[in-house]
Amino acid sequence: xxxxxxLQMAWRAAQDIGDGMLVNLxxxxxxxxxxxxxxxxxVFIQSExxxxxxxPLAAGEQVDTDLVDAGSRRITLRPGAAIVDSSWSxxxxxxxxxxxxxxxxxxxxxxxxxxxxxxxxxxxxxxxGGAMDLAAGARQVWVMMEHVTRAGAxxxxxxxxxPLTAVGCVTxxxxxxxxxxxxxAGMRVAEMLPGISQSDLQQRTGAALTFAAxxxxxxxxxxxxxx
Amino acid sequence: xxxxxxxxxxxxxVADVADGSTVLISGFGGAGFPNVLIRALRDRAAKNLTLxxxxxxxxxxxxxxxxxxxxxxxxxxxxxRGHDKQPSPFERLWIEGKIELECVPQGTFSExxxxxxxxxxxxxxxxxxxxxxxxxxxxxxxxxxQHVLEHAIxxxxxxxxxxxxxxxxxxxxxxxxxxxxxxxxxxxxxxLAEVRTVLDAPLGHDRVQLPGCYIDRVVAVGx
Numbered sequence: 224x225x226x227x228x229x230l231q232m233a234w235r236a237a238q239d240i241g242d243g244m245l246v247n248l249x250x251x252x253x254x255x256x257x258x259x260x261x262x263x264x265x266v267f268i269q270s271e272x273x274x275x276x277x278x279p280l281a282a283g284e285q286v287d288t289d290l291v292d293a294g295s296r297r298i299t300l301r302p303g304a305a306i307v308d309s310s311w312s313x314x315x316x317x318x319x320x321x322x323x324x325x326x327x328x329x330x331x332x333x334x335x336x337x338x339x340x341x342x343x344x345x346x347x348x349x350x351x352g353g354a355m356d357l358a359a360g361a362r363q364v365w366v367m368m369e370h371v372t373r374a375g376a377x378x379x380x381x382x383x384x385x386p387l388t389a390v391g392c393v394t395x396x397x398x399x400x401x402x403x404x405x406x407x408a409g410m411r412v413a414e415m416l417p418g419i420s421q422s423d424l425q426q427r428t429g430a431a432l433t434f435a436a437x438x439x440x441x442x443x444x445x446x447x448x449x450x
Numbered sequence: 451x452x453x454x455x456x457x458x459x460x461x462x463x464v465a466d467v468a469d470g471s472t473v474l475i476s477g478f479g480g481a482g483f484p485n486v487l488i489r490a491l492r493d494r495a496a497k498n499l500t501l502x503x504x505x506x507x508x509x510x511x512x513x514x515x516x517x518x519x520x521x522x523x524x525x526x527x528x529x530x531r532g533h534d535k536q537p538s539p540f541e542r543l544w545i546e547g548k549i550e551l552e553c554v555p556q557g558t559f560s561e562x563x564x565x566x567x568x569x570x571x572x573x574x575x576x577x578x579x580x581x582x583x584x585x586x587x588x589x590x591x592x593x594x595x596q597h598v599l600e601h602a603i604x605x606x607x608x609x610x611x612x613x614x615x616x617x618x619x620x621x622x623x624x625x626x627x628x629x630x631x632x633x634x635x636x637x638x639x640x641x642l643a644e645v646r647t648v649l650d651a652p653l654g655h656d657r658v659q660l661p662g663c664y665i666d667r668v669v670a671v672g673x
Contacts, residue, residue, distance in 0.1 A: 271556060272478045272626050288480045288510075289613075290625040295479035295508075308628045309478070310564040313557030317577060341582075348507065348530030348541045349553045351583065356557030359577045390580040 224418030226399035230446040232367050234259040236325055236397045239365075245269055247316070247357055249326035249339075250294040252367050256325055267301070269321060270294075271353035273312040276304025293353060313353070317360040324361035326354065328368045328393075330383045333409040333430040335393045337366065338385035358389035370398035370427055377429035379403065379410060400424060402441060409433065414441040455619040455668050456648055460490035463642045463667045464607075467496045471606040474563065474634035475503040480510045482627035484611040486644045486671040488512040491609070498523045502563065502603055504556065504630060505529040506540040514539045517549070524550035526603065528559050553583060558600050560633055565602035567636025567664075572601045608638035612660070615645040615670075616653040619662030628659060635664040643668045 227235070229252050237259035240246060244266045248254045257268055257277070268277040270292040277292050278299035286297045307315075315321065328339040340354045358364055371377055379396065396403045401424055402414040411433045415424055417440045425432050457463050464487060467473070473491070477483035492515050499522050503513050506525045516522055518539035525540065530551055532538030543549040554562070555577050565573055574597035578584040588599040610631040612621040621643055623631065635641040641664055648670040 272481070272629050274626055287625065289482070289627050291479040291481050292626075293479065306626055306628065308632045309556070309560040309630045310633045313560050317557055317561075317575065336580075346537060346541065346545055348532065348538070348544060348551070350529040350531040351553055351555050352528050353556040355555035355581060355583070356577050359579070360557070387581045389577075 224416055226370070226416070227441070227443060228399070228446065228448060230255055230448055231443040232397050232399055234443050234446060235402065235441065236365060236367055237261070239395075240264060240266055240323070242266070244322040245275075245320060247271070247321050247324040247361060249324065249357070250352075251327045253325040253327060254294065254296070267303070269312070269315065271309070271312055271316070271357070273307045273309055274298070274300070274304065275307065276301045278304070313356050316353070316356050319360065319362055321357070321361040323363040323365060324357045325365045325367055326357060328366045328378070329385050330378050330380055331366050331368070331393050331396055331405070332380050332383045333405065335391040335405045336383050337364065337388045337393050338383040339388045341386040343385065354388050358392045363394050364392045365395045365397065366393050367397045370400040377427055380429040400427065403432070404435075411435050412438055414439045416441050454617045455662065455665060456617055457667045457669050460486045460644060460669050460671065461493065463487060463669045464490045464494050467491060467494055467607050469496050470498045471496060472500040472502060472604070474605040474608040474638050475501060475511075475513060476608070476610045476629060476631040476634050477508070477511050478504055478626065478629040479508075481625060482611045482623070482629050482631055483511040484609040484644045485512045486669070487609040487642055488516060492516050492519050492521065495519070495521060497521050500524040500526065502526045502605060502634075504559070507532045507538040509533060517543065522549060524552070526552040526554060526559070528554055528556040555583060560630055562600055562603040563630065563637045564633040566604040567633060570602060572599055574599055603637060605634065605638035606640065608634040608641040610635050610641065610643045612643055612645045614647055614649060614653065615643055615665070615668040616649045616651065616662070618652065619643065619665030619668055620653040620658040621645065621660040621662070621665060622653055622657045623659050632660045635660055641665050644671045646670070646673050
């Protein structure tokens with residue numbers, strides 16, 4: 224069984240983005256979701272610094288230091304884009320106008336609690352940015368993260384151990400092993416890699432799993448990260 | 451007398467910034483950093499400053515020069531993490547207990563500043579409820595959801611970067627330069643703008659993104 228790589232996880236999350244949605248993609252892994260949207264959907268990508276309609280990354284002469292996204296990436300604008308100030312951008316986020324945000328995470332709990340901002344690194348200043356605003360404000364919060372840490376410890380838990388970003392906000396998690404819905408009754412597996420058993424998956428998870436009737440195999444295209 | 455907010459140098463713009471001032475500094479991700487004004491403020495060397503700035507450590511902002519020069523008592527920000535193995539100037543002073551930090555979620559940060567300029571002393575927001583950043587704040591339930599009380603931020607001085615200004619202080623921004631600039635200008639007693647160029651003619655009402663009534667001085671600094 225080969226776990227999904229980051230691009231394959233992004234591809235899988237992208238398949239769930241619906242036509243006409245306003246979407247915010249978190250810094251890091253989630254921004255790759257924009258590369259795998261289904262061809263029939265037309266969406267606007269919002270970035271916390273006020274860009275509504277983030278386009279592809281800028282290349283060559285397109286690069287303009289005044290045109291960046293929340294990850295400080297130099298971007299282009301898509302047709303129909305607009306730019307507002309930060310207060311308006313976050314009013315948009317808190318006000319429930321973002322259909323879905325896809326965020327990276329360290330831990331997600333079975334009650335939907337999210338920990339994605341502070342790893343308690345010694346001698347490092349804190350960095351919260353817009354994480355708490357997105358987690359509390361978007362209509363749906365989806366998470367993309369590896370199922371376990373590098374040391375093999377589960378990231379899906381009964382309760383988060385790291386500092387919380389927001390309580391009870393996550394509704395869906397895309398990992399390198401499975402797609403899991405966070406429901407009122409806890410974590411329900413919607414899809415899992417064909418090569419893994421239910422007990423294998425449970426063993427790598429720190430919270431009780433249930434398995435959706437009609438659960439599917441998690442099948443993705445063969446995508447390879449550059450380099 | 452006909453209104454004219456133009457000054458010829460950044461040093462003139464910051465000439466009366468006093469010790470102990472709260473200074474709001476715009477900019478995000480490389481766009482809209484008022485770096486000429488920041489350097490002029492460092493040269494002015496007003497002490498015991500409180501900075502209200504999105505990041506205390508961004509590579510392209512000169513905020514770190516104010517911090518490294520020992521002029522800053524406290525930073526209110528959303529990001530205070532350096533980018534290198536060595537701690538940033540902010541982190542070094544913070545670890546030594548020589549600088550105070552208030553870390554704020556970014557939307558709460560911008561809304562507190564907006565409120566400061568809009569006559570709203572405090573507001574309830576759902577953001578941050580149940581987290582370490584709002585531990586000691588008043589909590590109240592609205593429509594079955596918990597909210598925390600956040601207080602407005604006002605400043606003595608705002609430093610803002612825009613693209614074009616006119617003599618009236620009207621501002622137009624390029625792309626994502628706007629970020630915190632408009633809110634910060636409204637929330638400070640003295641709002642200073644550095645711009646690429648100042649027009650002799652009025653900017654025109656449909657180009658103005660921040661009305662000149664909020665701006666006290668503009669200085670053209672080129673690109």
